[in-house]
Amino acid sequence: MTARRVLNPVQRVAIFGGTHGNELSGVFLVNHWLKHGEEIARPGIEVRPFITNPGAVEKCVRYVDTDLNRVFDSENLRNENNLNLSYEVKRAQYINSIFGPKGSEDAYDVILDLHNTTSHMGATLILEDSKDDFTIQMFNYIKTSMAPLACSVLLIEHPRLKYATTRSIAKHPIGVEVGPQPQGVLRADVLDKMRRIIKHALDFINYFNDGKEFLPCILEVFKVLDNVAYPRNANGDCTAIIHNNLQDQDWKELKPGDPMFLTLDGRMIAYEGDCIVYPTFINEAAYYEKNQAFTTTQKMTLCAQAIRCTEPK
Amino acid sequence: MSPTVQCGAVSQVVVVGGTHGNEMSGVCLAKHWLQDPSELHRKSFTAEVLLANPIAVERCVRYIDRDLNRSFSHELLSASGSESDSYEAKRAREIYQKYGPKQSSLNFVIDLHNTTSNMGTTFLLFKGDNFALHLANYLQTKCVDPSFPCHILLIDIPEGGHVHLQSMGKHSVSLELGPQPQGVARADVLTRMRALVNCSLDFLDLFNQGTEFPSFETDVHQVLYRADFPRNEDGEIEAVIHSELQDKDYLPLKPGDPIFQRLNGEDILYNGEKQIYPVFINEAAYYEKKVAFIATEKTHCLVPALKVQN
Numbered sequence: 001m002t003a004r005r006v007l008n009p010v011q012r013v014a015i016f017g018g019t020h021g022n023e024l025s026g027v028f029l030v031n032h033w034l035k036h037g038e039e040i041a042r043p044g045i046e047v048r049p050f051i052t053n054p055g056a057v058e059k060c061v062r063y064v065d066t067d068l069n070r071v072f073d074s075e076n077l078r079n080e081n082n083l084n085l086s087y088e089v090k091r092a093q094y095i096n097s098i099f100g101p102k103g104s105e106d107a108y109d110v111i112l113d114l115h116n117t118t119s120h121m122g123a124t125l126i127l128e129d130s131k132d133d134f135t136i137q138m139f140n141y142i143k144t145s146m147a148p149l150a151c152s153v154l155l156i157e158h159p160r161l162k163y164a165t166t167r168s169i170a171k172h173p174i175g176v177e178v179g180p181q182p183q184g185v186l187r188a189d190v191l192d193k194m195r196r197i198i199k200h201a202l203d204f205i206n207y208f209n210d211g212k213e214f215l216p217c218i219l220e221v222f223k224v225l226d227n228v229a230y231p232r233n234a235n236g237d238c239t240a241i242i243h244n245n246l247q248d249q250d251w252k253e254l255k256p257g258d259p260m261f262l263t264l265d266g267r268m269i270a271y272e273g274d275c276i277v278y279p280t281f282i283n284e285a286a287y288y289e290k291n292q293a294f295t296t297t298q299k300m301t302l303c304a305q306a307i308r309c310t311e312p313k
Numbered sequence: 314m315s316p317t318v319q320c321g322a323v324s325q326v327v328v329v330g331g332t333h334g335n336e337m338s339g340v341c342l343a344k345h346w347l348q349d350p351s352e353l354h355r356k357s358f359t360a361e362v363l364l365a366n367p368i369a370v371e372r373c374v375r376y377i378d379r380d381l382n383r384s385f386s387h388e389l390l391s392a393s394g395s396e397s398d399s400y401e402a403k404r405a406r407e408i409y410q411k412y413g414p415k416q417s418s419l420n421f422v423i424d425l426h427n428t429t430s431n432m433g434t435t436f437l438l439f440k441g442d443n444f445a446l447h448l449a450n451y452l453q454t455k456c457v458d459p460s461f462p463c464h465i466l467l468i469d470i471p472e473g474g475h476v477h478l479q480s481m482g483k484h485s486v487s488l489e490l491g492p493q494p495q496g497v498a499r500a501d502v503l504t505r506m507r508a509l510v511n512c513s514l515d516f517l518d519l520f521n522q523g524t525e526f527p528s529f530e531t532d533v534h535q536v537l538y539r540a541d542f543p544r545n546e547d548g549e550i551e552a553v554i555h556s557e558l559q560d561k562d563y564l565p566l567k568p569g570d571p572i573f574q575r576l577n578g579e580d581i582l583y584n585g586e587k588q589i590y591p592v593f594i595n596e597a598a599y600y601e602k603k604v605a606f607i608a609t610e611k612t613h614c615l616v617p618a619l620k621v622q623n
Binding site: 188243 | 341344345373374493496497500501549550553555574596597598
C-alpha cells in the first residue's frame with residue numbers, strides 16, 4: 001500500500017502581484033481583488049492579495065534599485081544596516097515580517113506570485129522543491145483543470161541557479177508565469193489564463209481543506225539545466241540575437257546543431273550541447289541585463305504521494 | 314494629369330536608431346552600423362548613422378527626462394540652453410545642429426521605431442511630403458513581406474507645430490515595426506527593418522541618379538482622435554483592450570463592436586457613428602499618455618510623379 005501524507009489544513013494564502021512592477025497582469029488582478037475580494041474568498045481560509053513592489057508599480061518598471069525577486073536570502077532579510085539598504089531589500093524585510101518569517105512555523109502556508117514574461121511560455125507554474133508533494137498535487141490539479149490548454153511546470157531547483165524568490169518565504173511557494181506579454185501591457189488573453197490558474201489553485205486548497213484525498217500522481221516538469229548567454233563584443237553589446245527558428249519555441253526540443261543565434265553580420269550560431277534540451281524564457285526582455293538569452297531544461301517526471309488534510313471540517 | 318514634382322538631389326541621409334531607448338530593432342542596427350557602415354553606402358551618398366538617445370539606450374528605457382521624439386519643437390530647439398534643461402532637450406539641440414536643415418543640402422531622415430501593437434510595417438510621414446510617399450510606395454512594391462504588411466500613417470502634428478525628430482529632415486519617414494515588446498530584439502522584426510532601410514537607400518540612390526517615379530494612388534490613414542482606457546475615480550485603468558480588438562490594428566471597427574472588457578465580464582462597445590480604423594492598439598508606451606488606441610480614417614490620395622531636378 002502506498003504511503004499517504006497527512007498535512008495540516010491551509011489557513012493563510014497570499015497572492016502577490018507587482019513583484020516586478022511592469023508585469024501588469026498580476027498588478028491588475030491584485031488591485032482588482034483588493035477591492036473585490038469575493039472572487040478569491042474561500043471558506044475558512046485567509047486569502048490576502050498584496051502588491052509587493054508598489055514603488056516599481058508606480059513607475060511601471062521591473063524594480064527601483066534591485067530585483068525584488070532575488071533578495072529573499074537570509075543575509076538580506078537579516079541585514080540591519082537601515083541607512084544603506086536598497087528600496088527592494090527594505091521592502092523584502094517588510095514583506096517577510098508580514099508573510100514570514102521565512103522558514104518559520106509562522107510563515108504563510110501558500111504564496112502565489114504572479115508574473116509575466118515576453119517569452120512564448122503560455123501558462124507556466126514554477127516549482128521550487130521537487131519534494132513538495134502538496135504543491136505537486138496542486139499543480140497536477142491545475143494542469144488537469146486547465147486542459148486542453150497547455151500548462152507547463154518549471155522546476156527551478158538547481159544548486160547554482162536557484163534564486164531567493166519573494167514567494168520563498170511561504171511554506172509552499174508558487175510562481176505563476178504567463179506569456180507572451182510585453183512589459184507595460186495588459187493583454188486580455190494573458191489576463192484570463194492567469195485568473196483561471198488562481199481560481200483552480202484556490203479551489204484545490206478548498207477541496208484539500210474539506211478533506212478530499214488526492215491520490216498519488218505523477219507530474220511532468222521541466223527542470224532547469226543552465227542559462228545560455230548572448231554573444232557580446234568588447235563593449236558588452238550583443239552581437240547576435242535569438243534565431244528566428246528558436247524564437248517563440250519555448251518548451252520545444254532543441255537539438256545539437258539547431259540554430260540558436262543570428263549574428264548581426266548574418267551568420268547562424270548553432271546549439272552545441274551534447275543532448276536534446278527544452279529551452280524556456282527565450283528572449284525574455286528582463287534577462288538581457290542578466291545576460292540570459294534563454295534557459296535550458298530537461299524533461300522529467302515527479303511522483304507525489306497521496307495527500308489529505310488532518311482534520312476535515 | 315498632375316505635373317511631375319521636381320526636387321533637388323538628396324545629399325544627406327541619416328538613419329536614426331534609439332530615439333526611444335527600448336525599441337531594440339533600431340538600437341541593434343544603429344549600433345551595428347556604427348561599427349560597420351559598409352551596408353549604408355550607395356553610389357550617390359553614404360548614409361550617416363545616429364544613435365539618438367544613448368543614455369536611454371544604455372538603461373533600456375524609452376527616455377530619461379522627456380520623450381525625445383516630442384522634443385523637436387521650435388520652442389525647445391531655439392531656447393538658449395541651460396544646465397537645468399532636460400537631457401532630451403539638450404540632446405535634441407545637439408542633434409538638430411548636426412543633422413537639421415542646412416541651406417546647401419537636402420536631407421532625408423529615416424527614424425527607426427518599434428511598437429508593441431500589431432502594426433506590421435507602418436510608414437509614418439507628414440501630410441504633403443510627396444517625396445516620403447514615393448519612398449513608402451517604392452517599399453510597398455519592392456520590399457514585400459506578408460508577415461509585416463505595409464500601411465501609411467500620416468503624423469498628427471500638434472497645434473503648436475512640429476515636435477518629432479524626423480521633422481528636422483526636409484523629407485522624412487519613420488519606420489514603425491511591430492509587434493515587438495520593449496527591450497526585446499526579435500530576429501523577424503530586425504531582419505524586416507534592415508531590408509526596409511536598405512530598400513529605402515536604394516530608392517534615394519535611384520532618385521539621385523535620375524530615375525523618374527510615376528504618379529500613383531494610395532491609401533493613407535489619418536488620425537481622428539485618441540481613445541483612453543476606461544478609468545476609475547483614482548485614474549486607474551478599469552478595463553483592458555477587448556480580446557476581439559487586440560492585434561486588429563488597421564482593421565475596420567464598426568459601431569457596436571467591443572473595444573474594452575472589464576473583469577466582471579462586461580464588454581464596452583464602440584459607440585461612435587462611423588467606421589474607424591484603430592492603430593497603436595495597446596502600445597506599452599502610450600499607457601502614460603492615456604492612449605488605449607488611436608482612431609484613424611482611411612483616405613485615398615493621388616501622388617504626382619517625382620524626378621530629380623537637374
